[in-house]
Each structure stands twice: as structure tokens, then as C-alpha cells.
Amino acid sequence: MGKKLTKQIHINEASQYVDQEVVIGVWLADKRSSGKISFLQLRDGTAFFQGVVVKNSVSDQIWEIAKSVHQESSMYVTGVIHEDSRSHFGYEIEISDIELISQSEGYPITPKEHGIEFLLDNRHLWLRSRRPFAIMKIRNEMIRATYEFFNKEGFIKMDSPILTGSAPEGTTELFHIDYFDSDAYLSQSGQLYQEAGAEAFGKVFSFGPAFRAEKSKSRRHLTEFWMIEPEMAFMHQDESLAIQEHYIAFLVQSVLDNCAYELKILERDTDQLKKYTKLPFPRISYDEAVELLQKGGHDFKWGEDFGSPDETFISEQFDQPVFIMNYPKTIKPFYMKEDPKRDDVYLCADLLAPEGYGEIIGGSERETDYEILKQRIVDAGLSLDEYQWYLDLRKYGSVPHSGFGLGLERAITWICKLDHLREAIPFPRMITRIKP
16 A cells, blocks of 8 residues: 555645645745744735644754745645634644745845835735735636626627727827827727627627826826726616616625635725625715715815715715716716706716725716717817717617726725725836836
């Protein structure tokens, strides 16, 4: 009989191997010693947990490795899994053997406090730490849940181009590119192309990067971010709002169901998150939002767009995300459909997240009349030649259709309760940062 091979597992599988000997490939996140016991904080990309090395239970060689190994060194550890009710994770490994793979020297992100600029300069390494680990795992779950939701709802994913010759909201805040002998821009939205897709496939969505050359240093803006943009034929605004709120509730519930460990790391109040799975979400008109602001002492006039303090105040009046509906035409893009009951507002809505996180979704019913849309393009000072293909959608079988866009990083920032969007994306791009 040959010797039984010890099974190699991942940390997040520990619950399946209690009281069994296993091998795990890990990095050392931190360590401390207490007399004849060494406590190694280990990570493997799936979770963090503790390895315990008892001097009297291992060889002198293994004890010496446990004492001398440096932060972020890589190794294989062999040992028996035990339950550990004191930790977030719930399990630890009693180590009997260590095979050092690579000794790390002078790792810059030590367990002490570091400034945010230092951490961002070392983002390629900071991603290994607990907090960014938890945020990126939640980001991944929200992406997974997005595909699940839209697939179940009968959407197909259709990719919009990143290089475009025109833009849905003009080109003043776009990154310009010399495209051979013509001008091109990095896309700020895939919406117009999704409208074409909706008339081909009924219900479509895109998920991809977007770029805005906004010279903003606020905590709500990045120059490169990711957007989910569904578009739906034969659908009016109210039906679109129903899809939007079900999507948000689905995202939150998926994070609650599948990221309990990561939410614990972030110390996120899960009871608060559960409130956001209750439907329907409240809806108020732009007019009512203006009244709320004015009654709350804000110097705000009808026709202005909401700033961050305004959105925060409005959202604080509700326990759930809240839709603000039917904005003035003067502050919204040309492609939206006019309210048939009023000539000064569009059939549109923004969804404000609770807890002061501002707009996470913007959407509208789209204008379907060829002549009206053509005049809007002219009035906006845009090129009819550039938008002729978009006008064609109104010439050949135009139908009522609606769509919306969700900024992924804004949604992550809210669900994780972060201070800034820069933590919600692996490598943030801002007006002052393009490295690493």
C-alpha cells in the first residue's frame, strides 16, 4: 500500500475538511508569536485565515521558517483544519510542515496605517490586503449577478464600440483620439448602439468601460469606469423603472447571499442592506424633489441640476433608493422623450442610492419621432451626418423603447459603504492618476 497523498485545497474550502490534513498554497499576510506558538495570518486569494505553528509539534527547521518568514512570502503549508469561532472566517489550520517557495523582502505595505496616495501608488500590491480583497470579491459577485439577472429576464449581451465618432451627450467631456484621417473619441456610453440592438433583438444590455474627461476631483467621479446599459423595445418608462428596481434588489440580495464573509471584513451593516431588497422603491417627481430641498432650507431653483449635497439631502428622506422622475428638458440629453402632458420635462428618472451615495442609475424613455429627434440634434449643435445612422432607427420600424445605465463603481461604493469610488475599481483612473 502506498502512502496516502494529502489533498491540496483552497482556504475557502476549509469547512469541508475539518479534522483532516490538507495542503494549501498561501502567502503570509502578517504574523505574531507568543512564546512557543507562532500565529501566521495566511491568504490564498479565496480568503484569509490563521495558521498555528506549535514549537513542540514541529521540527526545528519548520519552527525556524515560521519565525523568520517575511510578509508576503509564498509557501505551501500542511496541517489539520480546525474550527475557530473567534475569527470572521471560522476555521484555522494547525501547521505541521512548511515548504517555502519564495521569501519576500521589504514588502512596502506593512500592517501599520498608510496614507491613501501611498496605497494608490502601490495599488498593484494593496490589492492583496483584506479591505481591497473584500471589495473586489463583492465587485465580482455584482458582475456575476448582473449576467444572471439579465439572462433570466431574456436580454442578450451586445457589445458597444469603445471608439466612436459621436457621443450621446456631446463631445465636450470626451477623450479625443486621432483616428487615422478623422476624429474619434473614447466612448462615454454605449447607449445609442444598444438602441440599435433593441430593434434587432428586443432586449439587450452592454457591460463595458466608459470614459469621461470630467475635471472633477469629487469622490463620485472617475475618468474610466464601467457601465451596465440595458435597452428594451416595446417598453415605456414605468416598465423600465420596474426592471431597474428589481435589478438593484437582485444585486443587493446576491451580495448578501454570497459575500457574507467579505461584508464582515468591511463591517457593513447587513440589516441596512436588507432594506434595499424591499420593493417597490419610492418615486417622486423632480418638482417634488425641488420642494423637498426648498423646505429643507436649500437655495435651489426649479430648472437646476442636483449637486451632491442636494442628492444626499433628498436620499436622506427615504429608507430605500428613490427614483426622481421627469427632469427639465434643459438639463437632460436630446434623445429623451418629452412628457406628453408637459412640454418642459422629459420622461426620465434617476435612481438615488441611500446613505448619501447619489445617483447610481440614469434612464429614460427614448424619443421615437424622426423629425423631432432630427431637430433636437440640430438644436444641440451636433452633426446630422454623424447621427444619421441613429436617426435611421426612427425611419425603419420605430417603436416605443426605454433604457438606463448603471455605473458599476457607484453601486459598489454604495453597497460596500466606501468613502470614494477609487476603491471600487482595481486600478483607478482619475485626473491626477494614471499609474500603476
